[in-house]
Amino acid sequence: MTGTAGDVIRIAKSQVGYHEGYSGGHWTNLQKYSPAVPGLEWSQNQAWCATFAAWCFQEAGMPKGSYPVTASCALGVSWWENAGRFSDYPGIGAQVFFGSGGGSHTGLVYAYDADFIYTAEGNTNSSGSAEGDGVYLKKRARRDTYVYGYGYPSYPTGIVTADPAWKNPTAPSQQEEAVALTDDDIKKIGRQVVTGANGAKSPDDPTVEWAMSSFLGLTYKTARTIAADVAAVKAKVESLSVGGVDLDALAEKVADKLAARLAE
Known part of the structure; x- marks a missing residue:
């Protein structure tokens, strides 16, 4: 894994079908992601959608410090905003935030079109709840007021985004560097x-x-x-x-x- 958007998406999708613990007739928020992310061990038995996103970035090989390591959706929004990498438009591999101020729920975008975003989300369920039981793939309306915004990771090859103002860093490709002089x-x-x-x-x-x-x-x-x-x-x-x-x-x-x- 080299920390690309494709790596993050593959990791997230590989977890679809995973469920948190169940005891006494209730889902317990006991899951494998909190203990696996350094600094988030304390978040066990808490809402874990943001922890799941951090785990996906980590497992995909993204450098430490290039994504928010937090169990709080609100803090995740602040992290992306402070990094200058927050947008109203979806992007492939972006972290999407939902609810007032983006503080209710989060997931990872694996595709989008003119009307919908397609996401992999932890701690949700078949109805799209922000307090669910596992990892699901979801389809949500892009312009739903529940969608707050998107954090753009600094992927090695940039990010594919619907944001018309977003500028990816440009660098010569290996092919460009290898072109011989005529x-x-x-x-x-x-x-x-x-x-x-x-x-x-x-x-x-x-x-x-x-x-x-x-x-x-x-x-x-x-x-x-x-x-x-x-x-x-x-x-x-x-x-x-x-x-x-x-x-x-x-x-x-x-x-x-x-x-x-x-x-x-």
Whole structure:
């Protein structure tokens, strides 16, 4: 798990069908999530919808400090607002809050359309109660006054959201970083460099073309000269190798000669 929206949703959906404890004819709020979230152990036997959301973020691999660790829906709303990541619009993997001030109930959005949000919620039931008995998938009207708002986690690839004003951070993808320069790109860059070094006013200046041709021609001639020198030295070494010549000493002299040639 790498802490993506997809990871959070998979974790949340995997819990559908889980139920809290039942004793004496009553559901007890005794569940597995409170003991599993550091800092929320105390919330055992309390309403646990917010604890369930924190557990899902944790199990999905989200970094500590990137989501609210609280059993209180109201504090969860405040956390997202203070982080500047609260919206009136749904988002995939967002934490949705319900009721007055968002303090009644919470869940995780796994899909939305123009009219509905689709959620995974802990401590609810088949009727959508804020004090239920387990983990359920729910379908709720987007514009119901019971829906208060949404907290947007800082997922690695951003968040898919209906908020027209929301801006995800932009970063070059691996594919963008791996795109190679074409020959035309290299020529354009070369023209820009030569333009500045040559004092020309434009990359289209005839002196730029002349300078580039001269430079490339000189480079090609230099490379051919060095290649010829190397071939000649190699031939000499091969002819001397049968005469008992100290090849180590000869190699040092060859290296010195090539270094001197390159430095010219």
